[in-house]
Amino acid sequence: MRGNEEGFPIAGENKIYKLGSAMVDDLMYAITNINVIFYIVAYLFGGIPFGYVFAKLFYRIDITQVGSGSVGATNVYRALKEVDEKNAKKFSILTIILDASKGFIVVLLAKIFGLDYSVQYMIALLAVLGHCYSPYLNFHGGKGVATAIGSVILLIPVESILGLVVWGLVGKVLKISSLSSLLGVLSGIALTFIVPYVLPLPQGINITAQIHSHVPVVLIGVLILYTHYPNLKRLFRGEEKKVL
Numbered sequence: 001m002r003g004n005e006e007g008f009p010i011a012g013e014n015k016i017y018k019l020g021s022a023m024v025d026d027l028m029y030a031i032t033n034i035n036v037i038f039y040i041v042a043y044l045f046g047g048i049p050f051g052y053v054f055a056k057l058f059y060r061i062d063i064t065q066v067g068s069g070s071v072g073a074t075n076v077y078r079a080l081k082e083v084d085e086k087n088a089k090k091f092s093i094l095t096i097i098l099d100a101s102k103g104f105i106v107v108l109l110a111k112i113f114g115l116d117y118s119v120q121y122m123i124a125l126l127a128v129l130g131h132c133y134s135p136y137l138n139f140h141g142g143k144g145v146a147t148a149i150g151s152v153i154l155l156i157p158v159e160s161i162l163g164l165v166v167w168g169l170v171g172k173v174l175k176i177s178s179l180s181s182l183l184g185v186l187s188g189i190a191l192t193f194i195v196p197y198v199l200p201l202p203q204g205i206n207i208t209a210q211i212h213s214h215v216p217v218v219l220i221g222v223l224i225l226y227t228h229y230p231n232l233k234r235l236f237r238g239e240e241k242k243v244l
Contacts (some may be wrong), residue, residue: 001156013166013179035119042106042123045146049137051095053075057092059083064140069135070229072099072142096146103127103151106237111134121216124151128220132227143227145181148220149188156217157205158195163188175242182224189214189221 052071055061059080063071067077077092106127110120131147133139155161165182174180195201195210203209207217227233235242 035115038106038110038113038115038123039126040120042126043130044135045106046102047129047134047136047141048102049134049141050098051091051142052137054095055079056092064137069140070142070227071137073138075142099131099142099146100150101150102131104145104153105150107151107154111242117155117210121211122154124148124155125216125220125223126225127151132223143178143181143231144220144224145185148185148224152188152217152220153208156192156207158199158201159188159191159207162191162195176235176240178228179235179241182228182231184222184237185224189217192217200214 035084051073052063055063055076061079061083063069063079067075068074068078069075073092077088080088080091106123110123115123126146127194128144128151128234130141131241132141132144134141149160151165163184165229167180170181170183171177182191192207192214196206201209207214209215
């Protein structure tokens with residue numbers, strides 16, 4: 001370090017050195033912090049586009065250029081039924097299962113590692129965000145429904161299962177995938193404002209006891225509404241196609 005004429009260090013350089021050292025310490029802490037590691041893994045794992053991989057690997061089809069452009073199960077079915085109707089539904093179901101497993105696995109690992117509930121909800125949100133904006137497809141992805149269900153089912157299983165029931169019933173009756181998905185997700189979120197207050201749920205499955213907030217699930221709902229914006233426009237115009 002350079003000094004002045006009396007041989008003492010220059011104050012400005014000393015401050016810069018301390019600032020740089022502090023920044024390095026903060027960076028190392030962030031890199032080695034288990035919460036941050038889980039956040040990164042959740043986003044990257046959630047971003048794996050299984051539907052895109054199936055269509056590209058087995059049929060040389062880029063589903064981002066077909067139908068809605070989504071890499072989710074519905075668009076997988078829509079893209080593949082034109083070339084292989086026999087196996088289209090199988091790949092669609094497999095896509096749902098694997099997309100849901102992305103969220104399920106990262107939250108399960110967070111529980112195994114004993115991470116705080118607030119961290120678990122953040123991990124769930126990041127897994128859904130990764131699916132919707134995959135880093136492997138230039139931040140293009142799916143609508144997030146299956147990954148959202150997989151992410152929260154270990155945290156709020158009662159509301160998640162009831163939401164799945166709504167999804168199944170609406171899909172069975174109306175046979176419109178986007179509408180059944182939206183109503184299933186939104187009803188599940190709405191139930192988080194009701195179920196914990198009418199049922200004596202233990203802390204492990206009670207959102208109000210876990211984090212005293214509904215912000216994470218509301219953000220997931222807002223994200224899914226946003227990804228379904230084109231579908232909503234078609235629904236209001238009566239142009240949304242039946243798939244289920």
